[in-house]
Amino acid sequence: MSQFKTFYIIAFALIMMLSSPVSHSTELVSVNVQGNTVEAVINLPANISADITLEFENAVGLTADNIGITAEIIDITSLNLLQRLPNSSNISLQALFPMMITIEPDTSGGFSFSGVASVDIHTHNLEYTAGTPLRFFKAPLGGEFKDITTTMGAGSYRARGSTGRFSQFIIVADLRPATVVINTKFNDLQTALNAFSSQIDSVVYSTLLQDVADINQAIMTLDYSSASSKVSQFINNVKANRGQAIPDVWRSSRDVDNVMGELIAYANTLRFSLRLAN
Structure with missing residues (x-):
């Protein structure tokens, strides 16, 4: 992809984010629940999109309304966001995928689950290649992001992580030594x-x-x-x-x-x- 096209995507995404609150709207996140599985399709401005799947061992009170999945286009130059990454110059946000997904179930929704939840993310905005530094990160609201990657898939980028609780998810490039x-x-x-x-x-x-x-x-x-x-x-x-x-x-x-x-x-x-x- 040319530098000009990359710049255009970033500029357009930021303009859309600043000019309209729609990037935070749940209307851009389609959620489907089947048993212990949640599938969400996310489409943000500038063709920034992803699919995310949650799988629970055993969930109670799980519905599309109370799972609380939202997504937004982020400013990859934001100091507030960059300060939430591990203290390393070898970790960077992705201009081609400036998306943060937030999962915050309604406190009064009566939802609970036991054990470990798996979280799968898939996007066509990034490509998996051998030795890719792309990783799946998670953070509590306003907290520090940490790598939760457990598997990665070939083709367009897909990754899986696991968690015992929720909050915010991003994809970064992590070039830190193993x-x-x-x-x-x-x-x-x-x-x-x-x-x-x-x-x-x-x-x-x-x-x-x-x-x-x-x-x-x-x-x-x-x-x-x-x-x-x-x-x-x-x-x-x-x-x-x-x-x-x-x-x-x-x-x-x-x-x-x-x-x-x-x-x-x-x-x-x-x-x-x-x-x-x-």
Whole structure:
């Protein structure tokens, strides 16, 4: 694509965003719910479009109205947005896909789900190529974006991530060295486990702490194959103790923490990066 055409797309998108509130309108997001699956088709000005699919293990009260999916064209030069990315000059927003998707279910809608939610995104605005630096990032409202990528697909760009809660999603180019990404994701997993310690059964918590220590040891020796296997062991131990020992429910009322979903989400994306590096 020529530089002129790229500039035209960006300029037109920004003009449309500034001149009309329609870029935030749910009219541009078509949502369909079938059982535990949500499919949304998003069409924004300047032919910026995407499909997003949510899959839940078990959802209650899930409807197209209360899932709360909206999308907007973003200013990729906005300091407020750039400051929400990890502190690295190697991460950049995409001029060809200046879209941010927000998923914020209605607090009074009675929606809840258990376990891990998978989030798939697909767009024709970007292309998958071998070794692509494109990654799927998520953040709480107004918070820091983190890589949640677990798989990527060929052709037009598609990616999958997992989460135990919602908020905002973007696609970025991440050119950080693999070791930096892996260490960052490991630290995120360790921090999350420590943060949830009071909500996890003490015996189970000790087991998970040992798992994390084993993962760290393998990462420190650059044995990414063993580290990946140990992450899988961590995931299995979390799943085996979900419910009573590890809370595993998210509710739209935001009164409980989906500890299982969050821990597995951090572990899933760490395992993806370990396998990629290996």
